[in-house]
Amino acid sequence: MSDYSITHLRELEAEAIYVIREVGAQFEKPTLLFSGGKDSIVMYHLARKAFWPQIVPFPCMHIDTGHNFEETLKFRDHLMESTGGRVIVRLVQDSIDAGKVVEETGVNASRNVLQTVTLLDAIEEFKFDAALGGGRRDEEKARAKERFFSHRDDFGQWDPKNQRPELWNIFNGKKHMGEHFRVFPLSNWTEMDVWQYIYLEDIDIPNLYYTHKREVFNRDGTWLAKAPFMQLKEDEFYEMRDVRCRTIGDISCTGLTLSTANTLEDIIQEVAAARSTERGGRYDDKRSEAAMEDRKKEGYF
Amino acid sequence: MSTKENPAPGYLDMELLRFTTAGSVDDGKSTLIGRLLYDSKAIFEDQMEQLEMASQRRGEEQINLALLTDGLRAEREQGITIDVAYRYFATPKRKFIIADTPGHVQYTRNMVTGASTANLAIILVDARHGVLEQTIRHSYIASLLGIPHILICVNKMDLVEYGEEVFEDIRSQFDPFKETLNIGDVRFIPISALKGDNVVDKSTNMSWYDGPTLLEMLETINIRSDADFVNRRFPVQYVIRPQREEYHDYRGYAGRVAGGVWKPGEKVAVLPGGFETTLEAIDTMTGEIEEAFPPQSVTFRLAHDIDISRGDMIVPVEQQPHIGQEFDLMVCWLSEKPMVLGGKYVIRHTTSELRGIIREVDYKVNINNLNENKEDKSVGLNEIAKIKIKTSKPIFYDSYEENHITGSIIIIDEGTNNTVGAGMII
Numbered sequence: 001m002s003d004y005s006i007t008h009l010r011e012l013e014a015e016a017i018y019v020i021r022e023v024g025a026q027f028e029k030p031t032l033l034f035s036g037g038k039d040s041i042v043m044y045h046l047a048r049k050a051f052w053p054q055i056v057p058f059p060c061m062h063i064d065t066g067h068n069f070e071e072t073l074k075f076r077d078h079l080m081e082s083t084g085g086r087v088i089v090r091l092v093q094d095s096i097d098a099g100k101v102v103e104e105t106g107v108n109a110s111r112n113v114l115q116t117v118t119l120l121d122a123i124e125e126f127k128f129d130a131a132l133g134g135g136r137r138d139e140e141k142a143r144a145k146e147r148f149f150s151h152r153d154d155f156g157q158w159d160p161k162n163q164r165p166e167l168w169n170i171f172n173g174k175k176h177m178g179e180h181f182r183v184f185p186l187s188n189w190t191e192m193d194v195w196q197y198i199y200l201e202d203i204d205i206p207n208l209y210y211t212h213k214r215e216v217f218n219r220d221g222t223w224l225a226k227a228p229f230m231q232l233k234e235d236e237f238y239e240m241r242d243v244r245c246r247t248i249g250d251i252s253c254t255g256l257t258l259s260t261a262n263t264l265e266d267i268i269q270e271v272a273a274a275r276s277t278e279r280g281g282r283y284d285d286k287r288s289e290a291a292m293e294d295r296k297k298e299g300y301f
Numbered sequence: 302m303s304t305k306e307n308p309a310p311g312y313l314d315m316e317l318l319r320f321t322t323a324g325s326v327d328d329g330k331s332t333l334i335g336r337l338l339y340d341s342k343a344i345f346e347d348q349m350e351q352l353e354m355a356s357q358r359r360g361e362e363q364i365n366l367a368l369l370t371d372g373l374r375a376e377r378e379q380g381i382t383i384d385v386a387y388r389y390f391a392t393p394k395r396k397f398i399i400a401d402t403p404g405h406v407q408y409t410r411n412m413v414t415g416a417s418t419a420n421l422a423i424i425l426v427d428a429r430h431g432v433l434e435q436t437i438r439h440s441y442i443a444s445l446l447g448i449p450h451i452l453i454c455v456n457k458m459d460l461v462e463y464g465e466e467v468f469e470d471i472r473s474q475f476d477p478f479k480e481t482l483n484i485g486d487v488r489f490i491p492i493s494a495l496k497g498d499n500v501v502d503k504s505t506n507m508s509w510y511d512g513p514t515l516l517e518m519l520e521t522i523n524i525r526s527d528a529d530f531v532n533r534r535f536p537v538q539y540v541i542r543p544q545r546e547e548y549h550d551y552r553g554y555a556g557r558v559a560g561g562v563w564k565p566g567e568k569v570a571v572l573p574g575g576f577e578t579t580l581e582a583i584d585t586m587t588g589e590i591e592e593a594f595p596p597q598s599v600t601f602r603l604a605h606d607i608d609i610s611r612g613d614m615i616v617p618v619e620q621q622p623h624i625g626q627e628f629d630l631m632v633c634w635l636s637e638k639p640m641v642l643g644g645k646y647v648i649r650h651t652t653s654e655l656r657g658i659i660r661e662v663d664y665k666v667n668i669n670n671l672n673e674n675k676e677d678k679s680v681g682l683n684e685i686a687k688i689k690i691k692t693s694k695p696i697f698y699d700s701y702e703e704n705h706i707t708g709s710i711i712i713i714d715e716g717t718n719n720t721v722g723a724g725m726i727i
Binding site: 011012015021022024049051053055164168170172174176187193 | 388584
């Protein structure tokens with residue numbers, strides 16, 4: 001350490017911790033959006049580092065589509081219990097039952113879009129004024145222009161043409177009543193950075209990320225998992241395969257990767273050699289070229 | 302450093318370089334970035350497919366690398382980039398963050414935004430047109446924002462038959478501005494982004510050029526001395542009080558080191574009170590550390606229990622920053638609503654927020670010829686001016702030239718809460 005250089009992972013870590021502390025300082029009622037996926041796990045780890053030895057001074061919130069991999073929920077509850085964290089769970093099913101959203105029908109039905117309504121309702125219910133998200137700019141084109149501090153109007157919407165300029169590391173979280181911010185501490189991380197950081201820090205992740213046997217079917221080149229609520233098209237069929245998740249989201253749209261990666265080292269090598277982005281396996285993004293941009297405007301994660 | 306066996310060699314030892322790119326639509330800037338991403342294999346198959354589809358829809362024969370960076374739908378439709386977009390790629394030596402900013406006159410604010418966090422600026426010049434007004438404008442903004450390294454890429458060399466004299470001529474056109482602009486490190490590279498000459502691979506068409514390729518330069522430029530290692534500064538960001546049994550009396554001051562190297566045992570002063578104490582320990586979740594330096598995020602513990610809150614600054618006893626309520630700065634105006642002379646604004650400086658009044662406009666800079674205009678005092682969107690601000694409380698600052706963190710402010714409109722100005726203290 002004699003030449004005071006810092007590796008890029010430590011620089012990204014320092015940046016993320018700085019952003020998370022800004023949220024703790026600038027907002028009255030922040031929350032951390034926790035999905036059980038690797039990005040939110042890393043974000044929670046960074047939040048613990050940011051405030052240590054204080055316990056993370058705000059709750060996590062999980063918007064549960066009900067279409068989960070069961071392992072994710074167990075993992076979430078264990079993590080919170082072992083670190084003294086708090087998690088609020090809000091169910092998309094409740095929004096459906098209340099008639100606020102209509103469930104999609106057909107073989108490609110997904111609850112991914114419906115989450116937005118549940119999320120915005122929960123933000124209003126708890127009067128959250130900032131929600132930390134694990135979004136990264138490298139994930140998708142529309143995210144490449146996202147700010148660290150992303151302003152949302154009182155309808156929870158994002159206006160890509162009217163974003164506040166963000167200079168140096170001075171973040172402007174000032175807002176009017178009813179407005180809130182989404183904050184993305186991992187903005188500058190790539191998928192590879194996240195994996196390398198998990199490796200460097202020995203962070204626990206759900207077993208789903210490692211290769212396991214699972215019943216899957218192939219839809220337009222994407223491998224999807226068997227689940228009670230999934231409908232097969234005529235020419236589709238279930239088969240047992242060795243697969244792992246590159247992302248963990250709603251089971252109805254999370255593509256699985258055929259893989260033999262059993263360790264973090266294997267995964268890192270696989271990611272290094274991969275020829276498609278992790279969102280490439282997300283069926284929800286394939287709906288149109290501007291799919292993500294549309295969902296973000298409406299208040300998606 | 303980790304002693305683990307590294308599954309992807311080099312990756313855990315990489316440095317981070319942030320750079321910005323400036324140039325107009327026609328300079329081939331998007332093509333250059335597309336080329337860097339493509340040749341360094343940062344483009345994935347599904348992105349490639351999307352790109353092919355999009356190019357075909359537009360009736361283009363070749364894959365249009367520029368489409369990679371044009372993120373939002375409005376931009377794709379109009380064929381222009383309207384905001385700062387961030388791109389990422391890595392080689393075994395470094396990880397790169399590109400702040401891709403549009404170069405039109407009206408988008409100075411985006412360029413300033415992108416430049417504010419950059420170690421390096423790439424400025425594109427069309428080999429056929431040479432140094433233009435906008436080249437000067439881009440270089441000026443780079444120097445105003447204190448970017449330590451500037452690479453001038455003379456692009457489209459394929460269209461001037463890869464001629465050495467064209468390149469040399471452009472280099473000498475730039476010479477007179479070097480001094481006015483006060484940029485330490487300027488380098489020139491002849492490239493063709495479209496054909497790939499000297500971007501990642503060495504050109505076979507320009508044997509007269511024996512310098513490094515663009516990527517080689519990005520990989521090797523020394524960025525370690527870019528942070529301020531002279532002035533020790535630690536703005537307090539958050540006060541940590543665990544209120545847990547085992548840390549009952551714990552009180553820590555969390556923040557990001559803004560300057561200098563800190564070691565436990567040193568005498569420090571806390572501003573604004575000026576109370577002197579000793580830095581007892583530097584804490585992190587994984588244990589105490591021996592020293593802290595920029596840009597680390599750490600927690601300071603002090604020997605005395607004093608009343609410290611966010612916005613205070615920990616500094617060495619003998620090397621303190623300026624303390625004052627009135628200071629001069631260069632400002633770039635970012636809002637369509639012009640600056641109001643005598644108007645009140647919210648000022649954010651490091652971790653403190655206070656109110657301020659615009660007291661004076663000294664001059665406006667014509668960024669196309671760098672002339673100072675002392676007559677016209679109206680400062681509108683995308684304009685740059687030297688002004689004087691008075692704040693409601695004293696701030697602790699250094700000049701921007703010395704320290705980018707303690708020398709910068711943002712100006713916020715009290716009514717809309719929008720960020721309307723970016724200031725660099727002189």
